[in-house]
Amino acid sequence: MKKLKFSLVFALFSFFSLAQQNAYSQQYAKYKMDIDVDATNFTYQGKQTLQYQNNSPDELRVAYFHLYWNAFKVGSMMDQRVAGQGVNADGRLSKRVGNTVISRLSEIPKNEEGAQNIRWIKQNGKDLKFEIQGTIMKVYLAEAIKPNSSTTFTMEWDAVIPMQIRRAGRNNREGIDMTMSQWYPKIAEYDYDGWATFDYIGREFHAPFSDYEVNIKIDKDYVIGAGGNLENPNDVKGYSKTAEVKPDIANKVNWKWTAKNILDFAWAADRDYTVESFPILDGPKVFLVYQKSEKTKHWEESKPYITKFFQLMNATFGRYKWPSYSFIQGGDGGMEYGMCTMILGEATSLEGLTGLMFHEGAHSWFQQMLATNESVRPWMDEGFTQYAEDFVSYRLFPPTEPKPNPFTDAIRAYINFTKSGKEEPAVWLADHHDNGTAYTYASYIKGEMFLVQLGYIVGEENLNRIMIKYYDDWAMKHPTERDFIHIAQQISGMDLKWFQHYWINTTKTIDYGIKNVKYDPESTTITLVNKGGVPMPIDFSILTKDKKVINYNIPSSLTRTWKSKDIYGPFKTLPYWAWTQQEYSFTIPYTKSQLSAMGIDFSQRLADVSPEDNYLEVK
Incomplete structure (x- = not known):
């Protein structure tokens, strides 16, 4: 009896220990920063107090901080990577000189190299030893941070704002003085997979959710745009008609910003910024911070489209969580941050500008609120964001020529790229793709296609429910692909694990076709063939002579069940198609004289790389 009791107690202990190990947890940080900017010399002095809460079950003996600006110098890992990629390098980081491609970072003048020089760092008042490893600072703790406990770091540093090469820096090509993104020593994320300490090579970011209190002292003539709440609009330039700017003896004013539960705090400063704002019903207050000119005239026109964007996103993907959002002219192209984005402001068309705004704004869902580690899973951020951008753009800028769905252009682009021989799996780490274009297709296009193909498999109504539940369960957390697939299932x-494996971990493609049609006196027998590497369920339709569309669904044996409905009309479910079976035949009760056309996927959602044999006109 005692032995039985001991076994039972041990089993219960093991169960609860395992449950504790597998329980989700996430870290929390609270920053208080005081920043003094020397705008003339593009430098600043920084002081920081960081309260860090260890909510994990692990004891932490070291901590890691990101020092992103250390990448913007000659000989950095980013410089080495660009030089090593040659013609495959990102065009924003490289340039062609004759027949040679060189890294733009190799030409940064010494006085314009990025730097974040840590003077000292302390933990609960005790000096800490640290070492700089490129864009990562490893800190040896004086006291281990035990599970469910907190510690306080203090530090001072000085920084050189780098030449504007990628996302951050001075004097960008549109004349913005300072784009201050990834600009401060930021503690790395720690989770079940350990510390997220990827070097900054030019692509993605990851961080714990944090609260910020940031005081920025800068020359009185500057206007700042930021992702956060400005606490003293009456003391600074640009945000209040009744503001009284009272500089100190150094001719500077202090900007007080706060933000809660965001991944990072970014800002930009320029003497020629205009600030405009407008509220959105059931949405955030939106700020437009830009240089007003003929080249930026579309910013004013974008306001009603931004309003509709947030309303559509709220209804389709879950409600935006924060009180405001800022579109800021600064940076190269576009890059998302907490409660704001930095984008280029000079657009040739309204649709071009708003498309960029839609994409970067949608990152508030699929990078900020649903904060996957995009260094590891860029397709869950960029791809889902691209899906949302196309979804919204299709509704706000309807195509002049009718399209069967919002994603036909993306499907066509994906199909064309598969024929290039350059495709790389979406599962690869963001900075580790060998080809910049291959990264774009793996992360943006295949990530978008992941949702398009999922909607084809499960039905669009189910996909809508999946996206909302994903938001409901994981907003303000750090989900992985396993969490998403769990909800989808x-x-x-x-069963959808097979689909994720094929689509994300491989470069295999979908390729189905009509192999044969046999017409009988009272029926027609159709034989389909799977010529590709990715097995899929198949939607098959016929068009009758009297213009009726009859739909059939052939479920895959891999799914173990079939979709119950889809927005493209009712359908009859046929027997399973085993994934090991190359050909599949079925008979329909229609004769040749009754048929006008037939084909695979009338909705044109299936990313079939050879769609030319998917349709047949009956003559």
Whole structure:
């Protein structure tokens, strides 16, 4: 009896220990920063107090901080990577000189190299030893941070704002003085997978959710745009008609910003910024911070589209969580941050500008609120964001020529790229793709296609339910692909692990076709063939002579069940198609004289790389 009791106690202990190990947790940080900017010399002095809460079950003996600006110098890992990639390098980081491609970072003048020089760092008042490893600072703790406990770091540093090469820096090509993104020593994320300490090579970021109190002292003539709440609009330039700017003896004013539960704090400063704002019903207050000119005339026109964007996103993907959002002219192209984005401001068309705004704004969902580690899973951020951008753009800027769905252009682009021989799996780490274009297609396009193909498999109504539940369960957390697939399987009742494996971990493609059609006196027998590497369920439709569309669904044996409905009309479910079976035949009760056309996927959602044999006109 005692032995039985001991075994039972041990089993219960093991169960609860395992449950504790597998329980989700996330870290929390609270920053208080005082920044003194020397705008003439593009430098600043920084002081920081950081309260860090260890909510993990692990004891932490070291901590890591990101020093992103250390990448913007000759000989950095970013410089080495660009030089090593040659013609495959990102065009924003490289340039062609004759027949040679060189890194733009190799030409940064010494006085314009980025730097974040740590003077000292302390933990609870005790000096700490640290070492700089490129864009990562490893800190040896004086006291281990035990599970469910907190510690306080203090530090001082000085920084040189780098030449504007990628996302941050001085004097960008549109004349913005300072783009201050990834600009401060930022503690790395720690989770079940350990510290997220990827070097900054030019692509993605990851961080714990944090609160910020940031005081920025800068020359009185500057206007600042930031992702946060300005606490003293009456003391600074640009935000209040009744402001009284009272500089100190150094001719500077102090900007007081706060933000809660965001991944980072970014800002930009320029003497020629205009600030405009407008509220959105059931949405955030939106700020436009830009240089007003003929070249930026579309910013004013964008306001009603921004309003509709947030309303559509709220209804489709979950409600935006924060009180404001700022579109700021600064940076190269576009890059998302907490409660704001830095974008280029000079656009040739309203649709071009708003498309960029839609994409960067949608990152508030699929990078900020649903904060996956995009260094590891860029397709879950960039791809889902691209899906949302196309979804919204299709509704706000309807195509002049009718399209069967919002994603036809992306599907066509993906199909064309598969024929280039350059495709790389989406599972690769963001900075580790060998080809910049291959990264774009793996992360943006295949990530978008992941949702398009999922909607084809489970039905669009189920996909809508999946996206909302994903938000409901994981907003303000750090989900992984396993969490997403778990929800997709719950909603659809299907096994979908195979789909994720094929689509994300491989470069295999979908390729189905009509192999044969046999017409009988009272029926027609159709034989389909799977010529590709990715097995899929198949939607097949016929068009009758009297213009009726009859739909059939052939479920895959891999899903273990079939979709119950789809927005493209009712359908009849046929027997399973085993994934090991190359050909599949079925008979329909229609004769040749009754048929006008037939084909695979009338909705044109299936990313079939050879769609030319998917349709047949009956003559």
